[in-house]
């Protein structure tokens with residue numbers, strides 16, 4: 001096979017993972033990123049075993065081992081009673097079952113580890129401060145034109161991967177597809193020092209259900225920091241898609257919640273709130289030699305904590321297919337065939353969770369009772385189809 005090349009637009013978690021997997025497949029990669037430094041928002045991320053095993057395969061086990069926290073359990077709690085409804089023992093059950101850890105990480109730690117791995121990879125050429133302005137393709141290749149420091153530059157390769165997130169330009173310029181839509185939910189995120197947090201919250205990932213709102217929290221950054229994400233049914237009247245959130249407004253949405261939870265919500269000085277958006281499902285993920293990956297293909301509600309995990313899986317599958325075939329258009333067709341159904345099942349499950357998490361009144365009480373009765377083992381086995389996913393092994397193996 002002759003040496004092939006790829007352009008990846010976007011150096012988020014999806015783009016960096018894809019660049020590493022494609023380089024592993026033997027292609028040279030041009031990675032184009034709009035930001036002048038690679039940096040993630042200050043927030044946490046849950047990385048389930050289906051994604052952590054891809055990262056470990058890429059050699060990131062060691063750097064992430066010191067920053068990520070392998071949570072011991074997921075605790076499901078009720079704001080109505082203040083008590084725990086059920087728990088999944090990730091430490092003792094998930095690791096032996098799936099063979100890979102359930103991590104919670106600071107996004108910046110994961111992004112740094114991926115970026116450093118990409119910088120070490122001789123086949124990857126990274127251009128920062130490069131904003132995509134045009135996409136083109138013909139029978140032999142694809143091209144990306146970017147604005148770098150006021151000058152236009154065009155890069156050519158055998159294929160182009162748009163990993164440029166929920167407001168993807170590749171989606172618009174390369175595939176002429178409609179973009180993301182607001183879902184009527186906002187996510188409020190904050191990080192506080194772990195020293196301010198009660199000890200019984202420091203080893204676990206915890207989700208609290210309440211009326212029209214829910215809260216997720218977990219430790220990050222080697223356990224030194226604590227991540228809070230509150231999701232509320234909301235309007236969006238701000239300019240842009242994130243804005244500083246008023247703590248008093250957030251607390252008013254959690255009125256009547258147990259004091260120990262309201263105390264947590266009172267800790268952060270500042271909250272950042274985000275409009276949650278979803279991509280329409282059913283649309284193509286590629287056209288000719290241009291493909292979408294990660295949020296640009298399938299931005300979803302975060303109620304399965306799988307958006308980044310699916311982006312990471314996308315990269316592993318695309319890299320594997322490219323390692324096996326020179327026929328780019330056929331590879332992209334197979335990539336869509338292997339990925340879209342699974343991802344759309346995850347999206348549908350996240351939408352179902354949206355309804356379940358935010359129930360009110362009697363249906364909420366019925367949900368809580370049902371959750372108390374389900375054996376914890378069965379709760380975990382419901383996730384087997386997601387967490388038990390295995391990355392394809394390289395052709396030569």
Ligand SMILES: Cc1cc2nc3c(=O)[nH]c(=O)nc-3n(C[C@H](O)[C@H](O)[C@H](O)COP(=O)(O)OP(=O)(O)OC[C@H]3O[C@@H](n4cnc5c(N)ncnc54)[C@H](O)[C@@H]3O)c2cc1C
Pocket residue numbers: 009010011012013014015032033034035044045046047130131132133163164165166167168169187229274276293294295296299302305306307308309310311
């Ligand atoms: C509140 C919340 C909680 C979440 N929790 C989880 C979780 O626990 N687990 C999980 O797996 N997922 C979670 N997700 C989802 C996850 O954050 C996303 O799915 C993931 O970050 C998407 O990565 P990406 O690389 O596709 O896109 P992005 O991270 O958005 O990266 C896109 C990159 O493209 C660049 N770019 C954009 N436009 C251009 C352009 N024109 N030219 C050049 N570069 C460009 C951007 O600068 C950026 O670096 C959560 C999401 C939210 C909102």
